[in-house]
Amino acid sequence: MDQSPTIAQALSEVGPRLKRLRTARGVTLAALSEATGISKSTLSRLESGQRRPSLELLLPIAQAHQVPLDELVGAPEVGDPRVRLKPHRVHGNTVLPLTRQPGPIQSYKMVLPAGRTTPELCTHEGYEWLYVLSGRLRLVLADHDLVLGPGEVAEFETRLPHWFGSTGEGPVEVLSLFGRQGERMHVRARPTHRAHA
16 A cells, blocks of 8 residues: 555654653663563564554553653644634625635624614525624514514525614624525424423
């Protein structure tokens, strides 16, 4: 089986890393052999690169040295898990894209300023789901003029004339899920209702 250059490089560095770790701790091959149950000759060949590293060999060595297996194989460090969002200004609104990959449904956090109060209805292909995080959202949807507070949700086809903004009392923070071409959200779990006795 052909190996990628990255894997081959990582495997070639295991032996020298094992030897450095053992000698830095002042452990002899004989002592490591006794602690792991692996023969001295196998340990020596492993350190010199003449024996291919395997889990059966590396796990007892990691246990004997009391180090994680990652340290023996030189696994790359896990990157910073924090997502640094970059807000954009769109028609006076602050928009933070939450979806990082292209796909049928995109998610956004939007902050609508208090001054966004004049409805300008529009239509386009798609389906939208809005969740109000804070503030009071005014939603004009065809003939309906609604006000939603924190924790309230609206969903609608964007082919209907629509507009949303602030009631004028302050800014509004909303989460938006938008699907193109009428893509709707798929709810996998629904609450069960118990029958009354």
